[in-house]
Amino acid sequence: MSGNNEKPNAEWVLASELLDIAGRQSTDAAQAILELLSKHFKLKAATFFSFDPLGDTQTIRAQTGLDWDSWSAFQIPMTTPAGDAIRTGEIVVHYDIAKVDTYVNKELCRKHKLQCYIATPIPHFPLPDKTLETDSIKWSGAVCLYPDDAAELDKARDVMENVAPVIGRIYSLAVVHDQAMIRRKITEEAFSSGDTNSFMHKSLQVLKDNWKIEAGSIFLQDDRNKYLYMRATTGLDYDCSRGLRGDLKTKRKDDIYYRLDETSNSTVKCFLQREPIVFVDNPDRAEGKYVEKVAGQRRATVFVPIFEPPSRNQAAADPIGILRVTNRMIVHDGKHEVGSFAWEDMASINSWASLIGVVGRIMERSDRWRNDFQRTVHGAKGTIASVMAHLYTLHDRGPDMPEKLSFVVPDSISHLENLQFQIDRIESRDLEGSDLKIEPVLVYADVIVQARDLAEKLKNSMGIRHVEFTGLHIEPRTVPTVMASRDGLLVVFRNLIENSMKYCGASRICRISVGFTVRGDYLDVSITDTGIGIREADKPNIFDEGFRGDAAFAHDIRGTGYGLSQSRQLMNRMGGALNLHDTAEHTTFVVSMPLEEKEK
Amino acid sequence: MIYFVDEEESFLRPYAVEMQMRGYETKQITDADTALETLTAEDAENDVELILLDVMMPGRGDETSEFDRKSTDNYLKTGLVLLKKLAESEENKELLKKTVVFTMSSKSTDLFDEISSTSRKLGVPVLRKSDWTRPLRLGDELEGIMGTITPPKHEAPM
Numbered sequence: 001m002s003g004n005n006e007k008p009n010a011e012w013v014l015a016s017e018l019l020d021i022a023g024r025q026s027t028d029a030a031q032a033i034l035e036l037l038s039k040h041f042k043l044k045a046a047t048f049f050s051f052d053p054l055g056d057t058q059t060i061r062a063q064t065g066l067d068w069d070s071w072s073a074f075q076i077p078m079t080t081p082a083g084d085a086i087r088t089g090e091i092v093v094h095y096d097i098a099k100v101d102t103y104v105n106k107e108l109c110r111k112h113k114l115q116c117y118i119a120t121p122i123p124h125f126p127l128p129d130k131t132l133e134t135d136s137i138k139w140s141g142a143v144c145l146y147p148d149d150a151a152e153l154d155k156a157r158d159v160m161e162n163v164a165p166v167i168g169r170i171y172s173l174a175v176v177h178d179q180a181m182i183r184r185k186i187t188e189e190a191f192s193s194g195d196t197n198s199f200m201h202k203s204l205q206v207l208k209d210n211w212k213i214e215a216g217s218i219f220l221q222d223d224r225n226k227y228l229y230m231r232a233t234t235g236l237d238y239d240c241s242r243g244l245r246g247d248l249k250t251k252r253k254d255d256i257y258y259r260l261d262e263t264s265n266s267t268v269k270c271f272l273q274r275e276p277i278v279f280v281d282n283p284d285r286a287e288g289k290y291v292e293k294v295a296g297q298r299r300a301t302v303f304v305p306i307f308e309p310p311s312r313n314q315a316a317a318d319p320i321g322i323l324r325v326t327n328r329m330i331v332h333d334g335k336h337e338v339g340s341f342a343w344e345d346m347a348s349i350n351s352w353a354s355l356i357g358v359v360g361r362i363m364e365r366s367d368r369w370r371n372d373f374q375r376t377v378h379g380a381k382g383t384i385a386s387v388m389a390h391l392y393t394l395h396d397r398g399p400d401m402p403e404k405l406s407f408v409v410p411d412s413i414s415h416l417e418n419l420q421f422q423i424d425r426i427e428s429r430d431l432e433g434s435d436l437k438i439e440p441v442l443v444y445a446d447v448i449v450q451a452r453d454l455a456e457k458l459k460n461s462m463g464i465r466h467v468e469f470t471g472l473h474i475e476p477r478t479v480p481t482v483m484a485s486r487d488g489l490l491v492v493f494r495n496l497i498e499n500s501m502k503y504c505g506a507s508r509i510c511r512i513s514v515g516f517t518v519r520g521d522y523l524d525v526s527i528t529d530t531g532i533g534i535r536e537a538d539k540p541n542i543f544d545e546g547f548r549g550d551a552a553f554a555h556d557i558r559g560t561g562y563g564l565s566q567s568r569q570l571m572n573r574m575g576g577a578l579n580l581h582d583t584a585e586h587t588t589f590v591v592s593m594p595l596e597e598k599e600k
Numbered sequence: 601m602i603y604f605v606d607e608e609e610s611f612l613r614p615y616a617v618e619m620q621m622r623g624y625e626t627k628q629i630t631d632a633d634t635a636l637e638t639l640t641a642e643d644a645e646n647d648v649e650l651i652l653l654d655v656m657m658p659g660r661g662d663e664t665s666e667f668d669r670k671s672t673d674n675y676l677k678t679g680l681v682l683l684k685k686l687a688e689s690e691e692n693k694e695l696l697k698k699t700v701v702f703t704m705s706s707k708s709t710d711l712f713d714e715i716s717s718t719s720r721k722l723g724v725p726v727l728r729k730s731d732w733t734r735p736l737r738l739g740d741e742l743e744g745i746m747g748t749i750t751p752p753k754h755e756a757p758m
Contacts, residue, residue, distance in 0.1 A: 386611040388733035393614035
């Protein structure tokens with residue numbers, strides 16, 4: 001093309017003008033594509049449809065020349081002429097569309113005197129971020145034009161076939177642009193959010209302000225894995241379970257939840273099936289729970305699972321919650337109209353849900369770290385104040401009554417031992433992020449003896465009268481060598497023994513029995529105590545990070561709920577295990593460690 | 601009798617010894633339920649000279665406890681709940697006059713603000729443990745406070 005005075009052909013001009021649209025947001029791009037086509041051809045009207053593989057339907061993305069028809073902005077079956085084009089990949093042409101049976105909206109034809117019709121399928125270009133499998137789609141949608149007459153239709157047919165791939169690429173680029181822009185904004189919000197809830201709230205606001213959803217909510221699973229609690233919403237307005245409207249303002253966020261056994265509910269269903277769900281005219285309304293507040297009657301909702309990032313030795317991630325968005329807003333003739341969702345929306349929402357999941361999890365962890373750190377600092381301040389009070393007493397009163405102050409030195413030492421333990425404990429969290437050095441370890445000599453000595457040191461500051469170990473009068477050499485991290489095991493056994501001491505009950509006498517058993521290729525070390533025990537209801541959750549049973553709270557209000565979760569994680573990383581085997585009278589934790597090769 | 605209501609027995613020992621050296625009897629109570637029962641017992645009133653009350657503290661830990669996890673905000677505010685319970689009854693007014701909140705809570709935290717405002721409303725002084733690490737000084741302060749407490753008017757003995 002170039003050099004001579006030859007007139008450039010229509011396809012080339014159109015294609016190069018289409019390229020100018022690249023870089024816009026997707027809904028703007030769809031509208032701009034139609035406006036550009038209207039400039040090149042004499043058209044009465046034009047519509048841009050996107051395919052929704054999940055519902056096997058199509059949705060309007062942009063429109064010119066027609067009154068807004070809210071029916072067609074929601075899910076349209078694939079049996080229409082535009083649907084034919086998307087399904088077959090062939091251009092569909094009709095010289096009198098009003099006579100075509102599958103074109104159902106005859107009223108539209110009459111009103112706008114529509115006659116000629118051409119639907120061009122748009123080839124699909126997979127997105128770089130394949131968070132949702134969109135590769136199986138061949139044709140991502142259709143551009144439908146209503147030319148003024150037959151001659152204009154023929155002209156359009158020649159050109160559209162060749163520019164359709166350009167439209168497909170431009171539109172995919174626009175979707176990638178949407179995704180990148182929202183990702184950037186969500187990431188920015190993560191930096192400016194003080195805690196997980198405020199981050200969740202701001203993320204929804206980003207989707208509302210920048211990607212034009214009408215409403216949305218985030219539900220996250222609770223610690224006990226029984227409920228999905230609402231963590232953020234743009235506004236709820238319907239509690240169908242009680243047939244009340246508009247009373248949710250007075251409801252506390254903690255009171256808005258789904259039970260995981262409410263399986264007929266779309267939110268719960270999506271969470272359990274781990275697959276996105278789209279619903280038009282949300283069936284939640286019929287099934288009796290919460291729906292987001294919207295201005296009009298029409299409602300299309302997408303439910304997408306929020307996954308936690310998969311850990312290193314985990315094949316698939318588990319869902320931790322649900323992102324729910326309702327109604328995509330489309331600008332038509334300068335007005336915002338509501339519409340449904342299609343392939344590109346599903347891909348985008350899915351990719352943001354995983355971003356929100358990852359950031360949310362990091363923030364939750366940092367919330368817990370901060371909490372743990374604050375508690376340690378608080379405890380340390382208490383210890384320092386106590387040691388100072390002891391020393392001041394010795395200083396001020398010692399010369400007069402030395403015999404009354406014999407407690408000062410041993411108590412002070414015990415407080416400082418406890419302080420050292422608390423600092424060691426918070427320092428041991430470093431092990432989470434570092435590689436554990438796996439080496440042969442003599443469990444008895446290197447670990448158990450140290451943990452026992454620690455118990456003796458801590459007992460005064462923990463208000464324990466007596467600590468008694470049984471099962472340790474054995475020949476240390478009879479305990480086989482295991483492969484583990486010595487530091488890791490020390491943390492695990494210290495945590496277990498500290499727990500036995502904390503929860504030894506009102507007698508303040510702590511009896512711990514240690515047992516060694518070889519089981520296959522593993523050495524099991526059991527730590528049994530006769531303390532207050534673990535309530536039945538708490539048993540499934542005791543290894544969850546941050547979980548603290550009511551009894552634990554009542555007996556040790558300063559705990560963090562971190563020790564058992566940390567211990568189990570460490571054991572798993574060392575190729576071992578930590579399990580609870582308890583009976584009515586005893587609580588037994590069993591630490592299993594792989595035997596060294598020569599011991600097998 | 602000076603009552604120390606605080607779960608950390610060993611922390612308070614120097615203070616208790618200090619008060620004993622000044623001629624007072626001391627008693628330590630380590631959970632809020634026992635404190636409520638002991639202090640409101642019929643014969644307690646004349647016996648109580650001063651109550652040094654911690655805020656973060658457990659309840660008895662069983663079903664009979666009046667201090668559960670929810671009402672005490674995970675036992676962070678047990679002492680405040682105890683104060684409010686005392687304030688509910690007219691009979692305990694004298695007890696409140698003899699109460700001093702003794703807390704580890706740091707200044708400029710929401711918890712400390714709540715402790716200060718609740719205590720102010722009930723006319724109970726607040727002392728921070730980290731400001732009173734010298735038992736000798738605390739002893740002077742507590743004797744000062746006890747000196748300002750008007751003893752309840754008893755009928756003159758026959």
